[in-house]
Amino acid sequence: MEPQAKIETKDLNLFYGTFHALTDVNIRIPARAVTAIIGPSGCGKSTLLRCFNRMNDLVEHTQVTGRIAIDDQNILEPQTDLIALRRKVGMVFQRPNVFSLSIYNNLKFGLRIHGMLSRRNEIRQSVRTGLEQVGLWDDLKDKLSANAHTLTLEQQQRLCIARVLILRPDIILLDEPCSALDPIATLRVEELLRVLCKDYTLVIVTHNMQQAARVSDFTGFMYLGRLVEFADTQKIFTNPAEQLTEDYIRGSFG
């Protein structure tokens, strides 16, 4: 049975000026699962990810055509509420980009901009829940006022995930979230993603094929701005339908 699609694109095309970055992408990303997007550098996987929270809007001369439906709502409509969209679709970046603020204020930031600041003990509760969800509470509960830059990179990246979680999103986009981390930290963050996918829809862009194989339920392979193949991760890695996918997975190019 086809699982329910959380994100669905229809004939999605994207141009940066005259550069055709995405061509006719049709993808159905299932809810409450980890979907990995793999492909060589410059294939458009990050660009695709940034379509889902309309971060590409920030790049001048970007033109998008087609349809991106999240919960059957076309987010490319001009009247889309970007603030609500980005709260619902959180994003974690490649570098652990914590603000140069205390751990507490890093988490409070999102609450503040969304007018979710309530009573002090409710904020504390949100902060605690957020840190617990990413497994940082026990380590950090006594140093919430420390500058977030004093944490290890792994902790910083977990904090970035907590910063997204605290806004209670549906979808979390992760743009190569482990590329700044060492192998052991990478494995631990991947474990976290496996836990989170019980409640959230995760989309992870990675150029690390082993990571895609370990962490994802579904995998899409992109090449030169096109989605070449999309299937169960197991199928992609054992029995891909396309020759191109097989060549990439075997390491013939990319």
Next chain:
Amino acid sequence: MNGAKLRQQIAFSVLGAITLLIVVPIILVILYIIINGAGSITWQFLTQAPRNGMKAGGIFPAIVGTILLVVGTMLFALPLGVLSAIYLVEYARDDLFTRMIKLSVVNLSGIPSIVYGLFGFTAFVLLLHFGTSLLAGSLTLGIMSLPVIITASKEALESVPLTYREISLSLGATKWQTIRYCVLPYAIPGILTGTVLSLSRAAGETAPILFTVAAFYLPRLPHSAFDQVMALPYHLYVIATQVPNIPLSISFATALVLIALVFLMNLVSIILRAHYRKKRLW
């Protein structure tokens, strides 16, 4: 020692000597002023109005006048400069209009200060009927200070990493929230530096205040923004050129006070900068 090492030594010595050469005149000027002026600095000199054809008494009204002018300049130029820098960096598209604004900012900083003085006289004193007043002088100095404040603020804003804006927006912040919480706090040290730099220039300028505010002799404090004031640089010019038989030490003491005032402003900016920089790690 081989050739490369020797050449390295020579280059190092030459560069060091030239750098030293730059510092020497500054130190000499300051020393010269201190040696000649420090003796005349007394409590009376700092707190009393000039007397006896400005040959005796103090320079209190000129000190107050200069401080008021600096404050007035800041009140006018700081918000205008910072806000336009925010517009230019965060909002403006790179089109003909923006480029024209940027070009005029650059050109504005190249205009001789006497031209600002004449402009201020025509625009504020005559056209807007402010008269020769603190208001007209502050506005004139403010316009003169704008280019430096705008340029420094622009650079400070541009040096805040783009990723800060990106994260903030990705968390659903509006553009203004992003600027308010993620950009401005980190740009403040740079903005402060530029502002103080331009204000200390303004404090020492004579030409722009010549026709717009400065009083030749006014041994009392101003009553309102529409009053004239004495100012240190103009007072210095007056006693050095217009008053015969005045003890030279009074001129030097006046210069020393002016320099001390500028140093004090720079000191405040250094302290503020250090305070804000503690927060900034990237």
